[in-house]
Amino acid sequence: MVEFYQQLAAALKQGGVVLATVTSTKGSVPREVGAKMMICADGKTYGTIGGGAGEAKVYQQALQVLQNGEKQLVEIDLSGAPHREIQGVCGGTMLVWLELWSGDASLSLVNEIIDKLTSGQPGAIITPLNINAKPYLETANIPELPQLKNHTLIEPLLTPPTLLIIGAGHIAIPLVKMAKIAGFKIIIQDDRLDFATPERFPDASLVLAKPITSILENIQQISNLYIALVTRGYLQDVSALEILKHCHAQYIGMVGSKKRVDTVYKILQYQGNLPRIYAPIGLDIGALTPEEIAVSICAELIKVRRGGTGRSLSENIL
Numbered sequence: 001m002v003e004f005y006q007q008l009a010a011a012l013k014q015g016g017v018v019l020a021t022v023t024s025t026k027g028s029v030p031r032e033v034g035a036k037m038m039i040c041a042d043g044k045t046y047g048t049i050g051g052g053a054g055e056a057k058v059y060q061q062a063l064q065v066l067q068n069g070e071k072q073l074v075e076i077d078l079s080g081a082p083h084r085e086i087q088g089v090c091g092g093t094m095l096v097w098l099e100l101w102s103g104d105a106s107l108s109l110v111n112e113i114i115d116k117l118t119s120g121q122p123g124a125i126i127t128p129l130n131i132n133a134k135p136y137l138e139t140a141n142i143p144e145l146p147q148l149k150n151h152t153l154i155e156p157l158l159t160p161p162t163l164l165i166i167g168a169g170h171i172a173i174p175l176v177k178m179a180k181i182a183g184f185k186i187i188i189q190d191d192r193l194d195f196a197t198p199e200r201f202p203d204a205s206l207v208l209a210k211p212i213t214s215i216l217e218n219i220q221q222i223s224n225l226y227i228a229l230v231t232r233g234y235l236q237d238v239s240a241l242e243i244l245k246h247c248h249a250q251y252i253g254m255v256g257s258k259k260r261v262d263t264v265y266k267i268l269q270y271q272g273n274l275p276r277i278y279a280p281i282g283l284d285i286g287a288l289t290p291e292e293i294a295v296s297i298c299a300e301l302i303k304v305r306r307g308g309t310g311r312s313l314s315e316n317i318l
Contacts, residue, residue: 002117007046009110015041016102018062027092034146072098127153161224167231168195174294229254251304253281
């Protein structure tokens, strides 16, 4: 989310920008309430509200808003109903609010939003869906999810989930890249100084080249924490789990064969109070290479975060 607003701030310095925001949905649609796309004065876009013909319609309407500054609520018809103008056949409809952001006031608001997101302080963007009111920032009574209330869209500024990757070997390299794309903030830990380096992991927010026993202070204040153990051996797993068993993580996954996982459990069984561990880590997609394993792990992270089933979508149709 913060990257989007950083892009918006940069675009506003060049001119006006139309912000397209999904305000409500019904039935099967490609994006959720709060999904955004910006359309700049030069015609360039950033973000997406779902792609396809529906997004193309929003783009064309946004070009009008860039010219006349008049806010619009655009309906995207994905129902496939023969009597309606059709932009797709996903099965539902979505409403998209188009609003021109420009000038110092808009840039100041975007910078406030960025400050909230980077600091982790609570806040929400309040967007009245009428032509006379402007968006503003609220810091009290923040909902957990975006919601439309009294013709006003309330969007909580949610800090991204943090993925702590323990182990900086071959799997960690593609996992950092994929998890970053999937919206995670990344922390890398490994006690090997030549492995845990910023140069090796340029997409990580923090690289800790220190023993696992010293990282607890770095993660104690993280509320939305996911952990992936991709270490070089079971002894490192044991050391990590001894530290992490008191950690309130949303997810802890551990790489390894069944034998390696069983060995770790046997060593730790006398200590008790172990959290749930996804081990072996990842979804069963037949992964073999480090890159494929990273895809498997990232898929499981998304599954846990979003509450998915892990089944092939085609199975849900049958």
